[in-house]
Amino acid sequence: MFLDDLSIHDKYRLDEVGAGWAVAMTTLQFERSAGNLVEPAAGSPPNPDVSRSITAETPIIRLAKKSIRHGKTAADDPVIRDRIMKVLIRKTGFEQANRRAQVKGLVDHPMRIPMQAKLVDSEISQELTGLAVEIEGASSTLSAADKNAPAGAWPIQYISSYGGTIASGTSEIQRNQLGERVLGMPKSK
Numbered sequence: 001m002f003l004d005d006l007s008i009h010d011k012y013r014l015d016e017v018g019a020g021w022a023v024a025m026t027t028l029q030f031e032r033s034a035g036n037l038v039e040p041a042a043g044s045p046p047n048p049d050v051s052r053s054i055t056a057e058t059p060i061i062r063l064a065k066k067s068i069r070h071g072k073t074a075a076d077d078p079v080i081r082d083r084i085m086k087v088l089i090r091k092t093g094f095e096q097a098n099r100r101a102q103v104k105g106l107v108d109h110p111m112r113i114p115m116q117a118k119l120v121d122s123e124i125s126q127e128l129t130g131l132a133v134e135i136e137g138a139s140s141t142l143s144a145a146d147k148n149a150p151a152g153a154w155p156i157q158y159i160s161s162y163g164g165t166i167a168s169g170t171s172e173i174q175r176n177q178l179g180e181r182v183l184g185m186p187k188s189k
Helices: 020-031 059-067 079-102 112-139 152-166 171-182
Strands: none
Touching: 059 079, 059 112, 079 112, 112 152, 112 171
8 A cells, every 4th residue: 555645743653754663663672572561461460370490290291291102101201301301491591581681780782681582482482382292292183172182282382382483573583683783793685
């Protein structure tokens, strides 16, 4: 759509004439959770009752303990246990980095942690849900309505996790922006 000879009253302008790019970039900061919003992200308040520590009740650990493979639980497999712990350690590190971002004295660049958070969160989500689907095995392909389907929504969460690498700027765009705007690297061609 092209609007020729359009005139908008000054009271509707967000900044000076010609500063539209700066307004667009500010808007994207808030979309990527890098701006200071008063409301919680995604419209839902954080749940203070949810423990952030890794316990036997952590959903993926519970899944591994109840998923039987070759006569043993997936939790009995040392490779699976190692992979679970690696992703949970990475998730815990991500959560701690987000806590750190709330303390101005600990933030070297105001955009670094928020921009990297989107990128890392989508990667962790894919890794965690992908591992859960692998633990569930072939039964993860069953319809949720099937009585033999495993309880939980791991397959749907896994499929949905790919949207996170596209939403609010693809992972590739996030990496470029981190490199250019935070690390000061030359723009890619």
